[in-house]
Amino acid sequence: MRVGIIGAGAAGLAAAYELVKQGHYAAVYERAPFLGGQASTFDVGGARLEKGYHHWFTSDTDIVELTEEIGLGDRIRWIDSTVGTLVDGRIYDFVTPIDLLKFTAMSLPDRIRLGLATLYLQRQKDFRKYEDITADEWLRRHVGRSGYDVFWGPMMRGKFGEEHYRDVGMAWVWGKIQTRVKSRSKSMIKEKLGYPIGSFGEVFDVLAERVREMGGEVHTGAAVERVEVVDNRACGLHVALEGEDSRFLEFDAVLATTPSYIFPALVPPMPQDYLARLTDVSYMAAVLIVLILDRPLTDVYWLNVSDRSIPFVAVIEHTNLIEPEHYGGKHIVYLSNYLTTDSPFYRMTHEELLDEYLPHLRKINSEFDASWIEESYHHRVGAAQPIIGPRYSERIPSHRTPFEGLYLANTTQIYPEDRGTNYSVRMGREVAEMIVGDSMG
Ligand SMILES: Cc1cc2nc3c(=O)[nH]c(=O)nc-3n(C[C@H](O)[C@H](O)[C@H](O)COP(=O)(O)OP(=O)(O)OC[C@H]3O[C@@H](n4cnc5c(N)ncnc54)[C@H](O)[C@@H]3O)c2cc1C
Structure with missing residues (x-):
């Protein structure tokens, strides 16, 4: 046919x-x-x-198998990832469960509560349990006020904006957590991420x-x-x-x-x-500024930004996953935002975004200087992230x-x-x- x-x-x-x-x-x-x-x-x-x-x-076995099938299996690299969270000007590692215990941005009982709620979610195998409730309701109820205000709330607002973060179904969070669980080694200590080197x-x-x-x-x-x-x-x-x-x-x-x-x-x-x-279903758009630097900004691959005074939600330092040598020795940093297409940050030009973003990079690395930037790029993706609400299985x-x-x-x-x-x-x-x-x- x-x-x-x-x-x-x-x-x-x-x-x-x-x-x-x-x-x-x-x-x-x-x-x-x-x-x-x-x-x-x-x-x-x-x-x-x-x-x-x-x-x-x-x-992600479907795309990995397909990549192997078309003859690019030897191009796939599996690398230990490094994850951090920025709170009040400090980067906290979030690689192992022990890191949660060291997350002093929250009190010890709050950390334990956040950890137990996450562990519980990791063990749940049926998303239908979470179909009827929004992520906002479930998380507020189970991770406690501090766990929500310091950890989950900024992430949800970052990904779905003030307008939509309350609309997201809990099944979406469950799905995210399951993906990460499956990407950890048997000991549950480290997460491996894959990247096709070409x-x-x-x-x-x-x-x-x-x-x-x-x-x-x-x-x-x-x-x-x-x-x-x-x-x-x-x-x-x-x-x-x-x-x-x-x-x-x-x-x-x-x-x-x-x-x-x-x-x-x-x-x-x-x-x-x-x-x-x-x-x-409506979508969040993504806005990316890609900085090409002459030196590293941080030592983590993925940095969640929990400080809402900073106008981007994540800093992804690609060359902390793939060596800078692969890119002529340059260091590559994405400043990422999810926005609605009518948001001022979505409409800003490349220069306007740089003006807004760059002063905040000192909160991540106090030594940062604009002279480190060799080049920068600006990309927009319209339909980047569908906003999936409760009981979605009835409406797909x-x-x-x-x-x-x-x-x-x-x-x-x-x-x-x-x-x-x-x-x-x-x-x-x-x-x-x-x-x-x-x-x-
Ligand atoms: C910032 C960001 C980070 C991401 N990170 C990851 C990640 O780490 N890992 C991962 O696996 N995924 C990631 N994703 C998600 C992933 O990129 C997408 O889920 C996936 O690429 C979607 O593929 P698709 O073919 O379904 O849709 P699309 O990639 O959207 O493809 C649809 C295509 O249709 C074309 N099209 C539209 N209208 C027409 C028309 N009239 N005529 C002809 N063509 C048309 C579009 O130009 C487009 O190329 C990320 C996405 C974003 C935005």
Whole structure:
């Protein structure tokens, strides 16, 4: 069968690969001039780097297996991660459970309470227990006031903003904790993170190459303008290939991997019930400033910023995971924020953001000086993080849409896990199977 795929991120490319592997024809159309969607890369110091920090957990087996299958297994590195939390100008390590006991930003009984609540959550295997309650309610009740104010509250506000942090379902927090548990060694002491040394961009490039080798097509700079639907059945795509007029291409089935807010504009009016499921989930956008420094800023990979006077929520020092030598000796630091697209910080220019952010770097390293910065970059990702509320299992949009032969696979359909390249790959493959299964009746 012939399948047209909208979007060459992790989901679209994984679906195409699965289809061509099974002997079908798949053509992927990506409107951006590059592959990889949210996990795409740019060039730094002679190497490629993700526009937004990326790594894998050891539980990310679908994408790791796919990377091995396409011949890049020897490019994957597994490295001990280092995590810290910044409170009142001090970085507290958060690598081992002992570190929690040393977290003197809270009283000892509060630390014990926070630790016990986390341990309890780690042992819960069924997310349905957490379906009916928001994270805000559950955490306030179980981790105590100080555990909430110092630890969880700043993280939730950082990820979902003042507007949305109360909307998030507890199942989302449960999913996050489970991912981290699975990424720890048996002794539960250290967390290992994975990274493909040629970057996520290399994985997507090789994946696209394999699709082409097996008879499929992958186009960038190719915006899908409309899905043609006749008698309630998807039968093709209207695509504007770069520099050319829009053309109609016929397909037996179509898979869209776009964010939910883009999808309705590509198809005829949909039944209200399905449309409501798409509009039910809104997204946080991500804003990244990437600093290329001549020396390290911290000695941790991942720093949660619990000080809300600082206008970014995490500092990810990529070269504390992958050696600076890989990037011509440069040190790479992401300053990360999750925001709504109408937030002033989302709209600020690169220079305006630097002006806002840089004075705060002294709170992280008192010796920091702007002269350490050799270059900096500014990236925005619109649909970075879906906001998943309580009882979401009752409201997830199905992959089969109301139009026959038209399928949707995007990050709002990943649940109870949080979105991630691994789950987009898994979903892409599963929906490819579904498309083939449906075609056989
Ligand atoms: C800051 C940040 C950090 C992250 N960190 C990690 C991490 O550490 N590990 C991890 O695994 N994941 C991480 N993620 C999540 C991960 O990047 C995403 O979950 C994953 O890449 C989503 O892939 P996707 O294919 O489902 O969607 P997308 O990557 O969003 O792909 C959809 C594609 O559709 C294209 N498109 C949209 N409309 C059209 C159209 N009309 N025509 C043609 N093409 C169209 C888009 O351009 C896009 O390329 C992170 C995300 C962000 C934002």
